[in-house]
Amino acid sequence: xxxxxxxxxxxxxxxxxxxxxxxxxxxxxxxxxxxxxxxxxxxxxxxxxxxxxxxxxxxxxxxxxxxxxxxxxxxxxxxxxxxxxxxxxxxxxxxxxxxxxxxxxxxxxxxxxxxxxxxxxxxxxxxxxxxxxxxxxxxxxxxxxxxxxxxxxxxxxxxxxxxxxxxxxxxxxxxxxxxxxxxxxxxxxxxxxxxxxxxxxxxxxxxxxxxxxxxxxx
Numbered sequence: 758x759x760x761x762x763x764x765x766x767x768x769x770x771x772x773x774x775x776x777x778x779x780x781x782x783x784x785x786x787x788x789x790x791x792x793x794x795x796x797x798x799x800x801x802x803x804x805x806x807x808x809x810x811x812x813x814x815x816x817x818x819x820x821x822x823x824x825x826x827x828x829x830x831x832x833x834x835x836x837x838x839x840x841x842x843x844x845x846x847x848x849x850x851x852x853x854x855x856x857x858x859x860x861x862x863x864x865x866x867x868x869x870x871x872x873x874x875x876x877x878x879x880x881x882x883x884x885x886x887x888x889x890x891x892x893x894x895x896x897x898x899x900x901x902x903x904x905x906x907x908x909x910x911x912x913x914x915x916x917x918x919x920x921x922x923x924x925x926x927x928x929x930x931x932x933x934x935x936x937x938x939x940x941x942x943x944x945x946x947x948x949x950x951x952x953x954x955x956x957x958x959x960x961x962x963x964x965x966x967x968x969x970x971x972x973x974x975x
Contacts, residue, residue: 762960765789770952779908786956787900793959794896800825801889810880813972815873820965826880827868828962833892834867838928839954840899843915843942850895859887870932911948919943
């Protein structure tokens, strides 16, 4: 793991566990996310369209077995679902912004159900400009939600009815590679969700993207 990202993540986790350093921890979280977003922006500036669809580790076991385009989609569909449906109980950016049509995506899910060539084929269909518009909007909306959370709210459990509501939206596939996400999210408190989809999840997939990029260019 990138040492700087790892240290920021560790610091953030320590800080948000104590009331006195909670606000500093949220600032550290935003610093980490800013660093990671700069990496995603660098892809847009430096890579060609085909690079986003390349799948050089197609048979590997790990996050690097995807494409860069898929990874970006996956990070932010999960964040959008968790921030808005699970935590804030309002409508996802994906729907309010009509992003399925804008991005030209055949799916509205997290993409966990896709494998190998399906991932490559999916990636080629995406409008990258609109995908980047989506990720910027999701990031901003998530951070507004997180900024409003008090320290005491971090212990809040997800209401039982969220599970069924999530299922009704069809934003998580019923495929065995995806359906577990609903229980995973709904069994965490708000602190746990900040520590995974909003931070560590970004790190894991963006590091995988860097591995793909390096395979293509080094």
